[in-house]
Each structure stands twice: as C-alpha cells, then as structure tokens.
Amino acid sequence: MIGVELVKLARRPRNWVSIVLLCALPVTVAIFVAVTHLAPPPGQGPALLSAVLSDGQLFPAAALAIVLPIFLPVAVAVVAGDSIAGEANAGMLRYLLARPVGRTKLLAAKLVALIVYVLLAVVFVAVTSYVTGRLLFGSKPAAVTSTGITTNNVVATSLSGTALTPTDILLRTAGTVAFVTVSMLGVGAIALFLSTMSDSSLGAALGALAALITSGVLVALNSASAVSPYLPTRYWLSWVDFFRQPILWRDIDRGFAIQAIYVLVFLGAAWANFASKDITS
Amino acid sequence: MIVTTQLTKRFGHVLAVDHVDLTVREGDRYGFLGPNGSGKTTLVRMVLGLVYATSGKIEVLGEPVPARIAHVLPQIGSLIESPSAYGHLSGRANLALIDAAGTGPGGGRRGRRARIATALDRVGLSGVDDRAVRKYSLGMRQRLGLAAALLRSPRLLVLDEPTNGLDPQGIREVRDLLAEINAAGTTVFLSSHQLSEVEQLCTRIGVIDRGRLVLQDDLARLRGPTGRVIVRSPDADRAAALLDGRVADRDADRLVVADSDAAGVNALLVSAGLRVTEVTEERRSLEDLVLSVTGSGSDRIDGGSAGRPGRPAEVASRDGAGT
Ligand SMILES: Nc1ncnc2c1ncn2[C@@H]1O[C@H](COP(=O)(O)OP(=O)(O)O)[C@@H](O)[C@H]1O
Numbered sequence: 388m389i390g391v392e393l394v395k396l397a398r399r400p401r402n403w404v405s406i407v408l409l410c411a412l413p414v415t416v417a418i419f420v421a422v423t424h425l426a427p428p429p430g431q432g433p434a435l436l437s438a439v440l441s442d443g444q445l446f447p448a449a450a451l452a453i454v455l456p457i458f459l460p461v462a463v464a465v466v467a468g469d470s471i472a473g474e475a476n477a478g479m480l481r482y483l484l485a486r487p488v489g490r491t492k493l494l495a496a497k498l499v500a501l502i503v504y505v506l507l508a509v510v511f512v513a514v515t516s517y518v519t520g521r522l523l524f525g526s527k528p529a530a531v532t533s534t535g536i537t538t539n540n541v542v543a544t545s546l547s548g549t550a551l552t553p554t555d556i557l558l559r560t561a562g563t564v565a566f567v568t569v570s571m572l573g574v575g576a577i578a579l580f581l582s583t584m585s586d587s588s589l590g591a592a593l594g595a596l597a598a599l600i601t602s603g604v605l606v607a608l609n610s611a612s613a614v615s616p617y618l619p620t621r622y623w624l625s626w627v628d629f630f631r632q633p634i635l636w637r638d639i640d641r642g643f644a645i646q647a648i649y650v651l652v653f654l655g656a657a658w659a660n661f662a663s664k665d666i667t668s
Numbered sequence: 669m670i671v672t673t674q675l676t677k678r679f680g681h682v683l684a685v686d687h688v689d690l691t692v693r694e695g696d697r698y699g700f701l702g703p704n705g706s707g708k709t710t711l712v713r714m715v716l717g718l719v720y721a722t723s724g725k726i727e728v729l730g731e732p733v734p735a736r737i738a739h740v741l742p743q744i745g746s747l748i749e750s751p752s753a754y755g756h757l758s759g760r761a762n763l764a765l766i767d768a769a770g771t772g773p774g775g776g777r778r779g780r781r782a783r784i785a786t787a788l789d790r791v792g793l794s795g796v797d798d799r800a801v802r803k804y805s806l807g808m809r810q811r812l813g814l815a816a817a818l819l820r821s822p823r824l825l826v827l828d829e830p831t832n833g834l835d836p837q838g839i840r841e842v843r844d845l846l847a848e849i850n851a852a853g854t855t856v857f858l859s860s861h862q863l864s865e866v867e868q869l870c871t872r873i874g875v876i877d878r879g880r881l882v883l884q885d886d887l888a889r890l891r892g893p894t895g896r897v898i899v900r901s902p903d904a905d906r907a908a909a910l911l912d913g914r915v916a917d918r919d920a921d922r923l924v925v926a927d928s929d930a931a932g933v934n935a936l937l938v939s940a941g942l943r944v945t946e947v948t949e950e951r952r953s954l955e956d957l958v959l960s961v962t963g964s965g966s967d968r969i970d971g972g973s974a975g976r977p978g979r980p981a982e983v984a985s986r987d988g989a990g991t
C-alpha cells in the first residue's frame with residue numbers, strides 16, 4: 388500500500404508544482420540580494436540571510452528560513468489535509484477500504500507518503516538553494532563572528548572568528564533539514580487528523596493553518612508566555628542555533644520533543660477517529 | 669453468503685436500516701429493491717464493513733462482519749453507490765492502483781496486466797485508450813467501476829445501483845454480463861430502485877422500505893400463478909355465458925376465469941366452437957406486489973403531518989424529523 392501511495396504522490400502534478408514553487412521563492416530572493424548586494428540587516432528579515440552575502444554555502448539554511456513561516460506549512464497542510472479527505476471526496480475511500488486496505492494501514496501509508504513529501508520538499512529547497520548560493524554568492528570560508536552570522540535577536544554569542552568548514556556547514560544544514568522536516572510533520576499530523584474528521588481537504592488544510600496562526604500569535608504575545616513553550620510554532624526557528632559555535636542544543640532539543648509530542652498525539656487521535664468512523668462518503 | 673440478523677443502523681435520529689433479516693444464498697442473483705432513501709446503500713456499506721451497525725449481526729461468506737472483514741473482503745467485488753476513480757489518471761492506471769492496493773490472494777504484481785486486460789474486456793472497455801478518467805462518459809466510468817469489482821474474480825459481487833447512468837444498450841450488456849458471471853459460480857447481490865432491472869436479472873428479491881425488509885422471496889414463487897386463467901376471444905359474450913359463474917372479471921374481449929386449468933378452459937371453449945385468441949395462466953404482477961408492500965419513496969417530503977396513518981410511531985417520527 389505504501390508503494391501505491393507513493394505512486395499517487397508522484398503522479399499528482401500538483402505536488403511537483405508546489406515543490407517547484409517552494410524552490411523558486413528562495414531563488415528569487417537570492418537574485419534580488421545578489422543583484423543589489425542589499426541583505427536585510429542582521430536581526431531583520433529571514434534568519435541568516437545577512438550572512439549569505441559573505442558565504443553562499445549558508446544559503447540553504449537561509450532558504451529554509453524563507454519558506455518556513457508560510458510557504459512550507461501551507462504546502463504541507465494542503466498535502467496532509469488531502470490525504471484522507473481527498474480520497475473521501477474523490478469517492479475512492481470506500482473502494483480502497485473495500486479492497487481491502489485496512490484502515491490503520493491506509494493511515495500509515497498516507498503518513499509515509501506525507502513524510503516523503505516533506506523530505507522531498509525540504510531537501511529540494513536545500514539543494515536548489517545550495518546551487519543558487521554557490522553560483523550567486525560564491526563561498527568564502529564563513530566565520531562565525533558577531534557580525535558574520537547574526538540572526539534574529541541572537542548574536543553569535545560564544546566564539547568569534549571560528550571558521551566553519553564546508554563539512555561543518557553541511558552537517559549543520561543537515562541538522563536544519565531534519566529539524567524543519569520534523570517541525571513540518573507536526574503540522575502534517577494536525578492536518579492529517581483533521582483530514583480524518585472531514586470530507587473536505589480544504590477544510591482540513593485551513594483548520595491546520597488556523598491552528599498554526601493561532602499558535603504564532605500566542606507565541607508573540609507576552610501575556611501568553613505561560614503556554615508558549617507548548618505551542619507548535621514556539622521552537623520552529625530554533626534551528627538557527629545549529630549555526631552557533633558551539634551549537635546551542637537546548638531549544639533544538641525542546642523543538643524536537645514538542646514536535647514529537649504533537650505528531651504522536653495527533654496521529655493517535657487520527658487513528659482513533661478513522662478506525663471507528665462510519666465511511667459514508 | 670450474506671446473512672443479517674436484526675441489523676439496525678441509526679444516524680442520529682434517522683433510522684436508516686431497521687431490524688433487517690436478510691439472507692442471500694450461494695449462487696443467488698439477489699435483487700435488493702427499494703425506493704430512494706430506503707436504506708439500500710447503508711446496508712451495503714455495513715456488509716462491506718464501511719459503516720458500523722448500531723445493533724444486529726452480519727455474516728458474510730460464513731464469517732462475522734466487521735470482526736473478520738479482512739478475510740471476507742478479498743473475495744468480494746463491489747460497486748458502492750457510484751463508480752469512482754482518480755480523474756487525472758487513465759482507466760488502466762486506476763485499475764493498476766486498485767489492484768495493487770490491499771491484501772488478499774491473487775493481488776501480486778505478476779499477472780496484473782493480464783487481470784486488468786481481462787476485466788476491461790469483460791466490461792467492454794478493452795479498446796480504451798490512455799485518456800484520463802476525467803474525460804470518460806458516465807457509462808464508461810460505470811464500466812470501469814465494474815471492471816474494478818471484477819479484478820480478482822470474486823466469489824460474491826455486491827453492486828449498489830450498478831446500471832445507474834447506463835443507456836438501455838449498456839444496461840442490457842451489464843445484465844448479460846452479470847448473468848454470465850453468476851452462471852460461472854459467482855453470487856450476485858445487487859441493489860436497485862428499478863423494478864424492471866431486478867425482475868429481468870434476479871432469481872430472488874428482497875424489498876426494503878424505509879429501512880425495513882418488507883418482502884424477501886424467490887422471484888419464481890412471487891410471480892407464481894394466481895390460480896386464474898386469462899382468456900381473450902372475439903366471442904367473449906358466448907364464452908362468458910359458457911363459463912358461467914367462473915368469470916371473475918371482464919374487459920371487452922378479455923375474460924379472467926377463476927380456474928387454474930388453462931388447457932381445460934381452452935378445450936371447453938373450442939369444443940363449443942368458440943374462437944380463442946389467447947389463453948394464459950394469470951401470474952402475479954411483481955410491480956403490484958412491490959407497490960403494495962412499499963410506501964412512496966422517502967425522498968418525497970409531504971408537509972404537515974408527522975406521519976401517515978397506520979405506520980409505526982418510530983418510523984413516523986423519523987420521517988418527520990429526518991427527511
Ligand atoms: N451519513 C448519513 N447521515 C445521516 N443520515 C444518513 C446518512 N447516510 C444515509 N442517511 C439516511 O439514511 C437513509 C437511507 O439512505 P440510503 O442508505 O442512502 O438509501 P438508498 O441507498 O436506499 O437510497 C436516508 O434517509 C438517508 O437520509
């Protein structure tokens with residue numbers, strides 16, 4: 388069944404279009420920055436973008452920062468929201484289950500397809516932006532200095548002047564890819580759960596996005612600081628800590644943990660709902 | 669093949685299936701007849717494990733459903749309400765995906781092409797090209813849905829309104845196909861709201877009305893002789909006089925004779941020198957029978973009253989609130 392879901396994923400043009408668009412946005416940004424040499428000042432705009440001018444190899448990370456706030460979660464929510472509701476809407480859910488495909492198995496296959504999609508999207512963005520970065524900005528050895536890698540309200544705190552080797556950057560970028568993927572799976576799990584609740588893909592995707600927007604608003608709200616450590620978007624940007632020297636693991640770990648909890652809870656809820664549901668679509 | 673015991677399904681306060689005891693035997697061509705909204709699809713979905721019963725038991729191929737549904741479904745081919753397919757893929761690609769999905773014997777990659785070709789051939793789509801299903805006509809989709817149901821040569825075919833959207837020619841082809849499949853040993857259970865379709869194909873019928881099974885019997889018995897004979901004769905007046913007392917009804921040259929022996933009546937009339945155009949046994953009309961046990965379809969919404977007289981209160985209140 389996993390094979391079937393992967394074939395369906397691959398044969399749906401929409402999925403490829405969304406990945407191409409995801410890759411195109413950072414490239415567009417890179418072209419503007421490269422032509423004007425005007426990066427947003429440190430602390431403003433997408434994380435790491437200011438550092439990219441000095442080292443194109445940092446661009447994959449910057450590119451993920453560009454697509455992370457809206458583009459990527461929207462794409463993931465759409466795909467995940469479509470997984471069960473889309474089948475229901477197409478009238479195929481009843482035929483798949485009568486085939487028979489066990490309900491748990493179908494959900495698991497949908498989850499695998501979703502993970503593959505998220506990984507594809509994140510890796511494609513990373514690879515295309517690596518190429519773009521090398522072409523447009525070249526690669527001087529990056530230096531982790533207070534002026535070099537400076538991101539949103541965080542200044543490279545510890546070491547100054549430690550050069551990051553290309554291997555180092557590669558590893559840290561891989562860590563970023565993993566972190567972003569897991570964060571997106573949190574979104575995906577919420578949308579997948581909603582997808583088992585409704586026969587409307589759009590409704591499920593919008594529901595998940597509404598949850599994210601709410602979370603984003605609350606994270607930014609001082610008076611909601613009591614709940615903010617438990618919100619899904621709270622640690623989304625913590626992967627910038629991969630680009631400190633030494634790596635600041637505290638928020639990264641928390642980010643992984645909170646996403647794991649969201650994934651488990653919502654997958655559990657999705658399974659409980661789907662397994663016991665009357666299929667009347 | 670299918671046995672339900674006091675099967676009931678309630679959607680909120682809508683009683684869709686109401687204590688149904690249905691029996692489909694091996695080899696039957698079972699016609700499940702009922703007006704729109706009478707609960708046919710709901711029952712089919714329960715048999716296939718898609719909808720869970722509120723109460724009652726289901727046994728399919730000798731196994732309890734939904735408990736052992738995974739063992740039962742690989743032997744069933746189904747068409748539920750309307751055919752579906754992924755619109756952006758071709759018919760063959762759709763069948764390949766469906767064939768690859770799910771467990772059970774005879775589903776491997778080996779032989780898939782052959783299975784698909786056979787199924788397409790059986791439903792009259794063997795020459796279909798690679799156009800997307802989105803561009804198919806309704807009739808082609810229906811055939812594709814049937815092909816999907818036939819992919820694994822099932823022991824039992826469960827078809828919900830299989831001829832919806834087909835033209836008369838297509839309906840006839842499907843009927844012949846189902847008869848052929850049945851002759852080869854597959855039990856066919858089909859639901860329909862069209863009496864004529866069921867009458868022409870089935871050997872056994874069940875009639876459902878507002879969730880209740882109001883009739884279930886072999887078609888041959890239901891359409892059995894009434895014990896009367898119909899005589900048509902240009903000499904109807906003299907015939908009526910001759911058959912004196914036994915004429916139950918008369919309409920111009922057509923006499924209904926209360927006598928079960930058609931040959932005897934014929935001999936009597938002919939020996940008296942009367943001309944006889946036609947002598948036949950009167951048979952019960954399935955249509956009258958079905959209409960006599962069902963009400964109007966529940967998609968009909970009559971205003972005002974909470975129910976029609978003489979109907980159980982439960983059904984009446986369901987009608988008032990639910991439709
Ligand atoms: N998901 C549902 N929720 C509520 N009521 C439903 C649902 N599905 C069917 N019904 C009701 O159950 C009854 C039987 O419907 P159905 O089984 O589709 O009838 P049929 O297939 O004979 O036309 C109808 O009154 C219908 O409105």
Ligand SMILES: [Mg+2]
Nearest residue numbers: 705708709749
């Ligand atoms: Mg129906």
